[in-house]
Amino acid sequence: MTLSRRHFVMGSSALALAAPATIARAQSDNIVFASILDLSGGLDIYGAPMAETTRMAIEDINAAGGLLGREVELKMYDAQSTIQFYTQFATQAAAGDRADTVHAGITSASREAIRPTLARFKTLYFYNTQYEGGVCDYNNFCTGSTPAQTVAKIVPHAMNKWGKKVYIVAADYNYGQITAQWMQRFVAENGGETLDVEFFPLDVTNFGPTINKIQTAKPDMVISALVGGAHVSFYRQYAAAGMLSEIPIASTTFGVGNEQKLISAEEGNGIMASYGYFEGIDTPANKDFLSRLEAKLGADRPVINELAIRSYEGAMLWAAAVREAGTTDRDPVIEALRSGLSYEGPSGAVTIDGQTNHCSMNVYIGELADQEWSIVDSFENQPPADTQLVCDLNQNPNQSTFLFENGLAAAGIE
């Protein structure tokens, strides 16, 4: 093959956006808001509620007259639980739809697949999922809670209530491992002892051997960072072995996919969890949000969890920034966001932390009773302390890395 060198644009910063002259302009004068989520395949359990609240956010914005006098158009893509579709739809959204913002991604893998694409096309990116923390990217706003926000609160709360000896079970992948590391750290900081940490592949459904091990170790409590549909079996089998009444469970992952509805009341009663949102938050904003959602989707609406609420609030944060900046251009909007923009939503006040492009938020601790979370404690305005340890975008605005990609130790955290 002979290819003239003219076709290859050299250098690492120059953008080749201008190369082919045939890029279509955006089809209309609408502001384009793109969403890419897994609405089918193994991850749709998370994606489906996020899609509902995203739709509701766009409807709310348009009902309030749109932005800057223009209507906001929602382009929604189903990545089908496949990473390659994230890259593909991100490219399509950024270069094809000329989206003004892209709200996308559930797993960290999906986020990492699209982050470089959107950075390259200078398209503003929101990641509205709770995750292991550590993204340090000027173009990327992470609105979900990170382990230091939730684990830091639930560990002392649970240890005060149940005792100092802890057994950790976690999903065997990046998120589970990093969360388990934070759990160990906060257990130690609060004077407790971690008896054992055990990791499980995401498709394990038989937890019998582990339940034996827990019985051997006799901890005061089990902390779980198990994730996904298969791991729900743990809670069932744990309860079936009569363990739930003997050794209680705390978790920062149980409930991410509304697991409390997948097990029966007896199997879940007493499980403690910590998130940035529970439906039971007693504020007018939250009640109004839920009643409007119910009016829209009917009584069998999905249970709203942190993933779903951040999808709504992330869209609202962006809308607020556009109003403040008076434009949808990326740079002014980013500046508006980073100036410490705050949005008072169903979960309380959510404030952008300019150092990390993450959010300070309220953190709640809930206990499960009859498949419903009841809030037992809450903490206002918790900063993303873990990411703050390693990331400072005020100092290095050009940074665009995922610092916890290889675990905490690689990022210099012990």
Added chain:
Amino acid sequence: MDLFVAVTFQLVYGIANLALISLGLAIIFGMMRVINLAHGEFLMLGGYTVVVATNAGVNIWVAMLILAPLVVGVIGVIVERVIIRWLYGRMVDTLLATWGLSLLLIGLVTSIFGASTATTISPPLGIIRIGDYSASGYELFLIGVTLVLFLAVFATLKLTKLGLVARGTMQNPEMSSALGVSTTKIYMITFGLGAAVTGLAGGLLAPVTGVLPTIGATYIAKAFITVISGGSAILAGTAAGSILLGGINGIFSFLTGPTLGEVALLVAAIILLRLMPRGITGRFFRKSL
């Protein structure tokens, strides 16, 4: 000592679990030389039957032991009539068609019930104590059911006409037509029976693992590997495959953790198939059922 008993119990349960999820696949494979890749989804449908039925107020035992096998068995017969019967003798094509069926069923159930379904069923039996340890009474029940199921299939194969044909087919796939029975009917019954056993297993496991449209994927690879490792003898093959693979998985899981347990299972299956390309019962226990 208590620990030993508790661990052994878990080991036996792991083996029974593997045997339970594999048996339906083995029946269809052993008698018809059809590898049903929608097996995982048949299990899933069994689970959904139980959930839907109990939510509608049906007694959980009725739902698990009667409705689940019945519903999935009927679905199996329909599938056999509509898809499988056109493809006999084309092993690879049946494999592909059932793969398509698997995707279709996942999509269908997701469309009807949504990505996650509220399930309120829980294991209906109490707890058994082993000294300091405890285990679920329901797990003991499942071990028992697995044994009973094997005995029932054994009796069917030994005492009925269907069993006669089945044994003929296992010895010599071409022979069944020579026996002068309607193979069409026998195949339809077999597929339905295999599906029913699978539905029963899915229904029984629903309280243990929960029910999701995509849950089948968790089972299919394991069941598939167990049956192929076991070879074409339905009962002996499934039992041998489950004991070997389930045993290895259980022991490694306890000693090193579940990840290496899974890997050990897969590696054992590969080595086994290299040494015995026709499975355990292709080499040993050839004349068994």
Added chain:
Amino acid sequence: MTGGNTGMRPVLIFALIGTVFMFGAPYVLQLFTIINLTTAIALAVLALSLALVWGFGGILCFGQVAFFGLGAYAYTMGAINFGGSTWAILVAILVSSAFAAILGYFVFFGRVSDVYLGVITLTVTLIFFSLIRRTSGPEFKIGIAQIGGFNGVTSPPLNLPWDTSSFLFPEQVFYVAMAALILCYVFCGWLMNTHFGRVCVGIRENELRAELLGYDSRLYKLGIFTISAGIAAIGGVLFCNGVGRITPDVFNLYNAALTIIWVIVGGRGTLIGPIAATFGLFYLTSALGGQSTLNNNLVLGVILIFFVLLVPKGVAPTITDWVARRRRPRKASRRARRTMRRDEGSNA
């Protein structure tokens, strides 16, 4: 199923069409389409590799994605360590082929056949899936490259040969990908017209007869298995460039299934069929991703069942047969003459 000896002429015609497309597409299609096409092309190379080993070699490899993924990982690890992509591409092809050679030795010399071979290759794929998913953390690395576990690892982009400072942009990778696809396609077409290729087809048709003619079928199977793994690895290199990242998901059951679907839809025993089917189904799945009325699994499942039941030969052979049936009565003599010429040419 058609014979293997179709001559080089159709291969070269399709290669020419591909070349025209390669240089013409950037002037017709939008930028994002060009960028996204790289992924489709990478998958087409994967489909081509399975078309070779299954359609022509008769070896049902359920785990073709294992070689594809292994190639992608080897490329990524290599490119990070070497700081450039040139050697990494070679490493990817070598690693994948070498692994296939070892696995192939294991199964073919153990006379594992048919569906059992399918199970073993699928199992190997699932082992990769399980093992790589748990490799997050700093202790899992090859050289200076972290394997990255479930989240995967960012793949460095291609650079100009031996010029590690000149990275290619995604729209430029399109040219590389398209050229690679065309070259692989021509290579496979040529291979099937060699003595080796014809023996492979002979083994597919009747293994015992090939043995009785004095061909060691194990060696030929091993050969085509290894070659197809190398081609799959090239696909893997392009894939991780198209996506910008490689994750263990590449080894999952869904992807393994999809590869089989492409080949069965396109047709076993042809090379262009599976390539065309990949592009077609890629377009379809992308289009399905932009809507939410129909569940995607549902659509894919229906397609697969439809083809197995009603178009079991696949699209390309069915079209060829149909054309042949329509032409035969009138143009029989012309066809015979052409066949003769073709045979003379390809035997030379």
Added chain:
Amino acid sequence: MKPARDKRPVIVETQNLAMHFGGVRAVDQVDFTLFDKELRCLIGPNGAGKSTFFKCLTGQLVPSAGKVIIRDGETTGFEPHEIASLGVGIKTQVPNVFDGLTVDENIWLSARRWHAAKRARAVVAETIERLQLGDIRREMVGRLAHGQRQWVELGMVVAAEPWLVLLDEPAAGMTHDETARTADLIKEINTQAALIVVEHDMQFIRMISKQVTVFHEGRVLMEDTMDAISKDKRAREVYLGNRA
């Protein structure tokens, strides 16, 4: 071992060859000798063990005991391709052809095993001529009649230019004319190569045979000319009895 009646070198020899399936002794302690350029027919009733014996020679079965020696080397347990690679042409009972390929391609695959591309093409042309397959050379073998498929397989055997040919029921399913032509072909092959022919059809054997070996219950009952065998009482009892 039987005393050599011939000065020609022995090219196939079995010693105490046995093949057991479970409890059944399909072949039992067979000592067998074939000389260079000899044409030998193996006969016997169904289940006499001749086909099993044949498969032990071709490597399709690994004998339970005993030895097979072809030319100077022991070939017990060889794979079929290893036997064929010695220059042995083999035709099996069921026509074993490449159904999805044309007649040309079938024969080419055989010729090309032994010759470079150019010579192989010449051999294909010669073989097609010799077996009068010219009219069907472009047809898919799978679409041909049974007799034609048999001929294609014979063509493959011939194209390899073997020095030893093993044929299992070459005339099965052929018309009368085809059988006669096959007999002629076998005689023609016999000018270049030794043959072992397993056959049922007595008429056919009479057309070609010189020396015949009779199998009975896994053993060699006797070995003689066809005429002598037709007159032998034992042979008539076990096999010819009501037919000859």
